[in-house]
Amino acid sequence: MNLPIQSNDIQAVIEADRAHVWHHLIQHKPFETIDPRIMVEGRGMRVWDATGKEHLDAVSGGVWTVNVGYGRESIADAVRDQLVKMNYFANSAGSIPGALFAKKLIEKMPGLSRVYYSNSGSEANEKAFKMIRQISHRHHGGRKYKILYRERDYHGTTLATLSAGGQPERAAQYGPMAPGFVMVPHCLEYRSQYPDAESYGLAAANAIEEVILREGPDTVGGLCLEPITAGGGVITPPEGYWERVQEICAKYNILLHIDEVVCGVGRTGAWFGYQHYGIKPDFVTMAKGVASGYAAISCTVTTEAVFEQFKDDPSDPMSYFRDISTFGGCAAGPAAALENMRIVEDENLIENTQAMGARMMDNLRVLQDKHGVIGDVRGKGLFIGAELVSDRKTREPMEEKRVAAVVADCMAQFVITAATNRSLPGFNNTLCFSPALIATENDIDRITDSVDQALTRVFA
Ligand SMILES: Cc1ncc(COP(=O)(O)O)c(C=O)c1O
Numbered sequence: 438m439n440l441p442i443q444s445n446d447i448q449a450v451i452e453a454d455r456a457h458v459w460h461h462l463i464q465h466k467p468f469e470t471i472d473p474r475i476m477v478e479g480r481g482m483r484v485w486d487a488t489g490k491e492h493l494d495a496v497s498g499g500v501w502t503v504n505v506g507y508g509r510e511s512i513a514d515a516v517r518d519q520l521v522k523m524n525y526f527a528n529s530a531g532s533i534p535g536a537l538f539a540k541k542l543i544e545k546m547p548g549l550s551r552v553y554y555s556n557s558g559s560e561a562n563e564k565a566f567k568m569i570r571q572i573s574h575r576h577h578g579g580r581k582y583k584i585l586y587r588e589r590d591y592h593g594t595t596l597a598t599l600s601a602g603g604q605p606e607r608a609a610q611y612g613p614m615a616p617g618f619v620m621v622p623h624c625l626e627y628r629s630q631y632p633d634a635e636s637y638g639l640a641a642a643n644a645i646e647e648v649i650l651r652e653g654p655d656t657v658g659g660l661c662l663e664p665i666t667a668g669g670g671v672i673t674p675p676e677g678y679w680e681r682v683q684e685i686c687a688k689y690n691i692l693l694h695i696d697e698v699v700c701g702v703g704r705t706g707a708w709f710g711y712q713h714y715g716i717k718p719d720f721v722t723m724a725k726g727v728a729s730g731y732a733a734i735s736c737t738v739t740t741e742a743v744f745e746q747f748k749d750d751p752s753d754p755m756s757y758f759r760d761i762s763t764f765g766g767c768a769a770g771p772a773a774a775l776e777n778m779r780i781v782e783d784e785n786l787i788e789n790t791q792a793m794g795a796r797m798m799d800n801l802r803v804l805q806d807k808h809g810v811i812g813d814v815r816g817k818g819l820f821i822g823a824e825l826v827s828d829r830k831t832r833e834p835m836e837e838k839r840v841a842a843v844v845a846d847c848m849a850q851f852v853i854t855a856a857t858n859r860s861l862p863g864f865n866n867t868l869c870f871s872p873a874l875i876a877t878e879n880d881i882d883r884i885t886d887s888v889d890q891a892l893t894r895v896f897a
Pocket of ligand 1: 500556557558559560562591592593594663667668696697698699724725
């Protein structure tokens, strides 16, 4: 179905956009001759652009965000009601939805107890970095200040989170980076760095210990990892990895920070990605799916043990977490998040994610048998990647522009997919799929059919 668009009005919008909007993550030169894409309306899994064309969205708003789908009136109502009652007060005071959402969230996260609100995934991660640094200053004489991050992981766009980013193309040209962030090797078995290892998972985790020993365990305060790496190529952890990582953190008294900005709130077929692996984190950060993009909200969730370290000495005026996020006090965020969570529960979206994720994985494995360019398919729930190679035997990564051509072909079929891009030199070769958690069998089949056709055309 195409929407009726009033062409005069929309042309004015396009011209205003072209003249004044600086879009994210995109080269603007082409917009001198072609129109920027403007999304006008969304319902369920579908979006309509400024030309009135309908698209099936296989990436939840482009970046793993609109988990409960578009056009949710109940979320809009919850936000509206909250805004007219009490829109904002600095979060040094509480709010009704802030308290209620924190309680509901913590019920899903045994072992954790405190929620710190801010607005973006980057900000939530940076809060955790600051907490780790402050714990180091207050309890370890400032020595345990280093934060480890993993090659291929991404934690955000601010300078501190870019400094903790394992994707060199994201950080290039923005240096110098902040000191005190140290990289550990990735854990993508398909690109194993340890061909002789008996257990890849153990070897990849032991590589973290090597870095800790090299840096000095008394200098390392935190380890920040995605439970399943997203933009770095949809990397599911190898067997045995997380158990060993957890042991290493305990051995060297290192706080474990799990970045659930993409995986959080159902995306992987569990409330949180870390819950698949029995991990006991000290920090969990989340953003995108928390309110599915209906309002800006992110959370840095900690244990009571972490929280206690910020209130143990009320006589010291510097002893508490001296941080504020102005818009962390916007009540629309938790109001939207509460209703978002109700929808996930009442519509059994976690179960649907498991079932539809399994279907998508099966469909992609069938495509892998058919198309030699699919080297590896991996993921969990509705969070799946297909790595393209130019040679299955040597695993030579497919050129980025040919991977982009597959995405463009799907787009021409009115199915919006994505691929890793400008992240890792030579390895921007993974197609990414993250449909909303409401996806039906028909939606999944249409997405994978479009990929089938695109691969056939691009690699004919
Ligand atoms: C794993 C992960 N962490 C953090 C972020 C940063 O989130 P934001 O763009 O909301 O700052 C992203 C964004 O894509 C992400 O994928």
